[in-house]
Amino acid sequence: MSEAEMTDGFHLVVEALKLNGIDTIYGVAGIPITDLLRLAQAEGIRYFGFRHEQSAGNAAAISGFLTQKPGVCMTVSAPGFLNGMVALANATTNCFPMILISGSSDRAIVDLEQGDYEELDQMNAAKPYAKAAYRINRPQDIGTGIARAIRAASSGRPGGVYLDLTAEVLGSALDIGTAKNSLVKVVDPAPPQPPAPEAVARAIDLLATAQRPLAILGKGAAYARADAEIRSFVETTGMPFLPMSMAKGLLPDDHPQSAAAARSYAIGNADVVMLAGARLNWLLSHGRPPLWSEGTRFVQVDISPTEIDSNRAIAAPVVGDIKSAFAAFNRTLKPGRIGRQAAWIDEIGKRKQQNIERMAARLNADPSPMNFSSALRAVRNALTAHPDVYIVNEGANTLDFARNVIDMSLPRHRLDSGTWGVMGVGMGYAVGAAAVTGKPVVAIVGDSAFGFSGMEIETICRYELPVTTVVFNNNGIYRGDPPDKPYSPTGLLRDARYDRIIEAFGGAGHHATDTPNLTRVVSEAIASGKPALVNAVIDPTAGTESGHIQSLNPRSAAAQKT
Numbered sequence: 001m002s003e004a005e006m007t008d009g010f011h012l013v014v015e016a017l018k019l020n021g022i023d024t025i026y027g028v029a030g031i032p033i034t035d036l037l038r039l040a041q042a043e044g045i046r047y048f049g050f051r052h053e054q055s056a057g058n059a060a061a062i063s064g065f066l067t068q069k070p071g072v073c074m075t076v077s078a079p080g081f082l083n084g085m086v087a088l089a090n091a092t093t094n095c096f097p098m099i100l101i102s103g104s105s106d107r108a109i110v111d112l113e114q115g116d117y118e119e120l121d122q123m124n125a126a127k128p129y130a131k132a133a134y135r136i137n138r139p140q141d142i143g144t145g146i147a148r149a150i151r152a153a154s155s156g157r158p159g160g161v162y163l164d165l166t167a168e169v170l171g172s173a174l175d176i177g178t179a180k181n182s183l184v185k186v187v188d189p190a191p192p193q194p195p196a197p198e199a200v201a202r203a204i205d206l207l208a209t210a211q212r213p214l215a216i217l218g219k220g221a222a223y224a225r226a227d228a229e230i231r232s233f234v235e236t237t238g239m240p241f242l243p244m245s246m247a248k249g250l251l252p253d254d255h256p257q258s259a260a261a262a263r264s265y266a267i268g269n270a271d272v273v274m275l276a277g278a279r280l281n282w283l284l285s286h287g288r289p290p291l292w293s294e295g296t297r298f299v300q301v302d303i304s305p306t307e308i309d310s311n312r313a314i315a316a317p318v319v320g321d322i323k324s325a326f327a328a329f330n331r332t333l334k335p336g337r338i339g340r341q342a343a344w345i346d347e348i349g350k351r352k353q354q355n356i357e358r359m360a361a362r363l364n365a366d367p368s369p370m371n372f373s374s375a376l377r378a379v380r381n382a383l384t385a386h387p388d389v390y391i392v393n394e395g396a397n398t399l400d401f402a403r404n405v406i407d408m409s410l411p412r413h414r415l416d417s418g419t420w421g422v423m424g425v426g427m428g429y430a431v432g433a434a435a436v437t438g439k440p441v442v443a444i445v446g447d448s449a450f451g452f453s454g455m456e457i458e459t460i461c462r463y464e465l466p467v468t469t470v471v472f473n474n475n476g477i478y479r480g481d482p483p484d485k486p487y488s489p490t491g492l493l494r495d496a497r498y499d500r501i502i503e504a505f506g507g508a509g510h511h512a513t514d515t516p517n518l519t520r521v522v523s524e525a526i527a528s529g530k531p532a533l534v535n536a537v538i539d540p541t542a543g544t545e546s547g548h549i550q551s552l553n554p555r556s557a558a559a560q561k562t
């Protein structure tokens, strides 16, 4: 057989990805995937090269959340793979579709532990943290392997999939005829899963008995792109709703039915709660007292059957995809079936008003140096002219305050620490969001959070992405150390100038010490459409230990029990 009739694993991987509409890859180059990345780029796939695999993986994961197509990250073996695993585990935890493809070393040597370059049994290491993990051992299986990865990542409850590609498979030759026949174009990778009509009827019946109904919308609802169906249902029933943080903007935060500013009251007093794409995990206090009352009954709409009853008994489970489920609710709902509960709505309205006034007082104070509230007011003022900006948000206090202060008006525009409450997603999410949306991104990050992915500022500058990073710099994790004392475990360098990092890479650095200046530089940075970093100087005494989740510190938790 002549050479012209042969192809190899490198080409087959690229062709299989292209055939399935994968047009963007994130990663870090090295043995054995460098030529794979070169070829992908030459074949028209956009490639974003990062400085650390964790950020590349986070970019892939958030691309998956934003597009409903698995985001793809490629890494080298062993350490590169493990760096990427943090992002893959985070994607699985958050139900984002993502595929981590790592090159791996010689299987015969790895399996006998004979000591190869970057030796690791990657597939088995990945299994506990991934929704699925596969290895491709023969070039003729590349098409099937990629098809299985795409389907596993995006169908049902989405998640992170690991795909192991041995160096040997990449380099193996295959005749073109066999190769062509081996490719698989995935048909309908995430088919609708409509709920059973009985489940829909049971849910509507339960809601019809409610005096004080409440809908809680989670990021699964945002992901489902059922914006019109959900809005129609919420507005037709007139029930108050609470968005989880990444569901902010699914209905606008200034919607009259939003109960966000009266969250504890609404949760504590609702008699029927409808969970839509939100888990009753720690972010909702597991549905337990004292936040929740014992008597509350639940409707839960979720694509994953095993999510039901995970923390509280669910009276009306609706297992199916949210778009189909809400379409069915809207079809089933008879006018007036779920009565408007005037007393309930009034009481929520009053509490909202009180809390909004209280917050306004904090926001309008103008201390020097700035605190979290005043600095966020300044950033918010810069954002009002740009509702289409994507917000990335991480940190402890920076996350807690920004979630409340920065209103969202569009769905899927707030990307944050998510289910784990994790730090380090910032720059990866920012690059991924800019890459797949082409829209400006503003990353509002604590100084400690920024440190985990800060080197990706070079990535942002290299690709000239419209990302403005605002570092809330209070000299530490939670807060800064007092002057003239040795650094404590939570302290970071006093008066660090993060703005000078971006200047090293040709981006615009700004140093903001007061609110008018902060508003001005953030506005300018967004308008420029170019990479910028704002060092926002925050009072080192302003933060609180562990932000709003102090109760999770073992010492505080123990103190509460005694």
Ligand code: ADP
Residues within 6 Å of the ligand: 093, 094, 095, 156, 157, 158, 217, 218, 219, 220, 221, 223, 224, 244, 245, 246, 247, 276, 277, 278, 279, 280, 281, 283, 301, 302, 303, 304, 307, 320, 321, 322, 323, 418, 419
């Ligand atoms: P939040 O943190 O915003 O409360 P979670 O990540 O805890 O949200 O919950 C998201 C839920 O949404 C998961 O239980 C997941 O199974 C579910 N989910 C994801 N996609 C869909 C979908 N298309 N239809 C229904 N449920 C979905």
Ligand code: MG
Residues within 6 Å of the ligand: 446, 447, 448, 472, 473, 474, 475, 476, 477, 478, 479, 543
């Ligand atoms: Mg800090």
